[in-house]
Amino acid sequence: MSVAVTKSSPVVVVGASQTPTGGIIGLSTFDMFSASAPTTLILVFEQPIDDPVGTIKKALSQALVHYHPMAGRLAGADELEPTHIVCTGEGVSFVGASASCALDDAVPLHLVDLSVRYPAKYCRLDDPLLLMQVTRFTCGGFVVGVTWNHIMADGAGMAQFLQALGELARGMPVPSVAPVRSEADSSLPRLPxxxxxxxxxxxxxxxxxxxxxxxxxxxxxxxxxxxxxxxxxxxxxxxxxxxxxxxxxxxxxxxxxxxxxxxxxxxxxxxxxxxxxxxxxxxxxxxxxxxxxxxxxxxxxxxxxxxxxxxxxxxxxxxxxxxxxxxxxxxxxxxxxxxxxxxxxxxxxxxxxxxxxxxxxxxxxxxxxxxxxxxxxxxxxxxxxxxxxxxxxxxxxxxxxxxxxxxxxxxxxxxxxxxx
Known part of the structure; x- marks a missing residue:
C-alpha cells in the first residue's frame, strides 16, 4: 500500500554539555578514498519503545559529547578536496516523522521516504556531517534512517556510533567503547x-x-x-x-x-x-x-x-x-x-x-x-x-x-x- 510519511521541520542537535571546540582533525589517507560521498543506512525496529523520536533525539545529543567531531564541519580547498575536520560544535540535523501505516503494510519498505537527504550530490563543506530521521509507524515499530558524509566514518565506524547511541538511549551513562577519531591517535599507516x-x-x-x-x-x-x-x-x-x-x-x-x-x-x-x-x-x-x-x-x-x-x-x-x-x-x-x-x-x-x-x-x-x-x-x-x-x-x-x-x-x- 502507499505510505504517507509526515516529517517535522529539521532541527539542529548539539552536544548535551560543553564539548571541545576549535580542534582540528586531519583526514587520513583512508578517509581520502571517500570524496565527501553521502551514504544512508535504514534500521528497522519492529518492537516499540516509549517515544522513539524524543528518546533517540536526546540520546543523540548525549552521544555528540563523546563523538564531538561529528558535530563539526569539513574544511579545506573545496568539497572534493577537504583536508580536515574542524570541531565547531555546530551539531547535526534531526527529523522526527510518522508513517500512515504499520511496518508490515509498508511494502516495499526500501521505497518509503525514511531518511534525510543532502541537498547536493556531494556533501558540501558547510553541511552537517550527520543527518538522522526517526519514523514512527502505527504498529509501534520505528525506523532509524542515518545519512552521513562517508569521510567522517566507514560502515564499521557508524555501527560503533549507533551502538553507542543505543546504549545512551537505554540509560547507560557513557558508551561502552571510548571513541577515537584523531588521525594522530589512531595509529593508522599512510597509504601509498x-x-x-x-x-x-x-x-x-x-x-x-x-x-x-x-x-x-x-x-x-x-x-x-x-x-x-x-x-x-x-x-x-x-x-x-x-x-x-x-x-x-x-x-x-x-x-x-x-x-x-x-x-x-x-x-x-x-x-x-x-x-x-x-x-x-x-x-x-x-x-x-x-x-x-x-x-x-x-x-x-x-x-x-x-x-x-x-x-x-x-x-x-x-x-x-x-x-x-x-x-x-x-x-x-x-x-x-x-x-x-x-x-x-x-x-x-x-x-x-x-x-x-x-x-x-x-x-x-x-x-x-x-x-x-x-x-x-x-x-x-x-x-x-x-x-x-x-x-x-x-x-x-x-x-x-x-x-x-x-x-x-x-x-x-x-x-x-x-x-x-
Whole structure:
C-alpha cells in the first residue's frame, strides 16, 4: 500500500554539555578514498519503545559529547578536496516523522521516504556531517534512517556510533567503547599516494545515469550449496554471494549480439582492515582498502561457480600485501575496463549494525540506500530476522537490465539446487 510519511521541520542537535571546540582533525589517507560521498543506512525496529523520536533525539545529543567531531564541519580547498575536520560544535540535523501505516503494510519498505537527504550530490563543506530521521509507524515499530558524509566514518565506524547511541538511549551513562577519531591517535599507516590518487580519480567520475534500486533476496540454500561445492574452509558466505552477484550481473548486461567475450569485468572488494593495520580500539574513521578481481566477460559468465569463488578468494588474499605497494593490485598490462563493466560489492555483515538496540531489541532489518550512486554497487546486508534469505541492496544495472539481473539470480538458484 502507499505510505504517507509526515516529517517535522529539521532541527539542529548539539552536544548535551560543553564539548571541545576549535580542534582540528586531519583526514587520513583512508578517509581520502571517500570524496565527501553521502551514504544512508535504514534500521528497522519492529518492537516499540516509549517515544522513539524524543528518546533517540536526546540520546543523540548525549552521544555528540563523546563523538564531538561529528558535530563539526569539513574544511579545506573545496568539497572534493577537504583536508580536515574542524570541531565547531555546530551539531547535526534531526527529523522526527510518522508513517500512515504499520511496518508490515509498508511494502516495499526500501521505497518509503525514511531518511534525510543532502541537498547536493556531494556533501558540501558547510553541511552537517550527520543527518538522522526517526519514523514512527502505527504498529509501534520505528525506523532509524542515518545519512552521513562517508569521510567522517566507514560502515564499521557508524555501527560503533549507533551502538553507542543505543546504549545512551537505554540509560547507560557513557558508551561502552571510548571513541577515537584523531588521525594522530589512531595509529593508522599512510597509504601509498598513487593508490589514493587512483581511487579518488575513480570516485570523481560522476556522470552517472539514474539506476533502479533493487532489493534482492538471495536464498541461504544457494549460499550453502556454493559453499558445499567449494569444500570446507574454501568459501565464506560473503564469497558465495559475491560470486552470485558478479556472475548474474555479468550475464544480464552482455549486449545482444556481443562478439567480445574477452571484454574485462572488474570487481572491487572493500575490506575493513582495522585489525590488519593495528588501528586503536574505538577508532571510527575510515579504515577500508580495496582489492580488485579482474577477469574476462566469458570467464565470469561461464566458468564453474567454484572456480569463480577461487578467483575472488585469490583477490581477497592479496589485500594484506598491498599496503606497502604503490598500486592497488591491478595487472599493469590491462587498460581500465569500461565504467559499466566495473562492480563494487561491499558488506554490512558482522560490522555491528545488527547489535544496535534502542531499548526494545535489535533491528529486524538493515538496508543500504543511496540516492546518488558513484558507480555500480551492491551492498550485502545482515539477514532479516525470521527469513531464510540474505538481502542485497543493488544499484548496479541500468533499468533495461534489471529484469534480466533478477532472472539470472533465480536461474542460478534453480540450476545449483539440482546439484545439492
Amino acid at each position: 599516494q598513487p593508490m589514493v590518487a587512483e581511487v579518488r580519480s575513480y570516485m570523481r567520475v560522476r556522470k552517472e545515469e539514474l539506476l533502479p534500486l533493487l532489493d534482492l533476496a538471495i536464498p541461504t540454500s544457494l549460499v550453502h550449496c556454493i559453499k558445499a561445492k567449494c569444500g570446507a574452509g574454501n568459501c565464506t558466505m560473503y564469497d558465495a554471494i559475491i560470486a552470485v552477484l558478479w556472475r548474474c550481473r555479468t550475464r544480464a548486461v552482455i549486449p545482444d549480439g556481443d562478439e567480445n567475450p574477452n571484454a574485462l569485468m572488474l570487481l572491487v572488494i572493500p575490506r575493513n582492515v582495522r585489525e590488519l593495520v593495528g588501528a586503536k580500539k574505538g577508532y571510527y574513521g575510515n579504515c577500508v582498502i580495496f582489492q580488485l578481481a579482474l577477469a574476462t566477460r566469458d570467464t565470469v559468465a561461464t566458468c564453474d561457480i567454484k572456480d569463480l569463488v577461487k578467483l575472488i578468494r585469490i583477490a581477497k588474499e592479496k589485500m594484506p600485501g598491498i599496503l606497502g605497494n604503490t598500486r592497488d593490485g591491478r595487472d599493469e598490462q590491462h587498460a581500465p575496463p569500461e565504467r559499466y563493466n566495473t562492480l563494487t560489492i561491499s558488506s554490512l555483515m558482522n560490522l555491528g549494525h545488527e547489535a544496535v538496540d534502542f531499548g526494545s531489541g535489535t533491528p529486524s532489518r538493515i538496508m543500504w540506500k543511496n540516492e546518488q550512486p558513484s558507480g555500480m554497487a551492491c551492498v550485502v546486508c545482515p539477514p532479516c530476522k525470521g527469513k531464510d534469505t540474505i538481502n542485497v541492496m543493488s544499484l548496479c544495472v541500468r533499468l533495461e537490465h534489471s529484469d534480466a539481473f533478477l532472472r539470472e539470480v533465480a536461474a542460478l538458484t534453480l540450476e545449483l539446487s539440482h546439484d545439492c
